[in-house]
Amino acid sequence: MLSRILEEELNKQVNEELFSAYVYFAMSAYFDSENWKGFAKWLRIQALEELTHADKFYNFIIDRGGKVELLPVEKPPKDWKNALEAFEEGLRHEQHITQRINHLMDIAVKERDYATQSMLKWFVDEQVEEEANFSEIVAKLRLAEDSPRALFYLDHELGKRDKS
């Protein structure tokens, strides 16, 4: 059985993951509208991955005898200045999610809730990958600066993503 505080915090995390999906769907729509189809595709796949994260927390709450309570999802931003600004925001967002996962782990450790710790371990590892993915793209976008040729190449490369 989950403690009340963990049940509440895990429900908040379902919301955080749904908001992550919203942010990446919004970014994907922005890039589609600007005809950067590769960036749009990468972010759309990322958004779908975030839905699977929300689903993992959702299922875990139920499996542990808790109650899922869906909270309102905040409206995401709509426009960005360019690809670099969008992916920098993505990176900052993932750093925030890492802090959230660490916060959840702190509570689970304090409460000696081993099942929650075990579930969260997957997310601890996942966040290393999430931050690394965004960091790498941000670094490449910084290198590309205002070179259309480099940006077209990056757009093409990111468009090859076919799974989360």
Ligand code: FEO
């Ligand atoms: Fe579910 Fe990208 O963190």
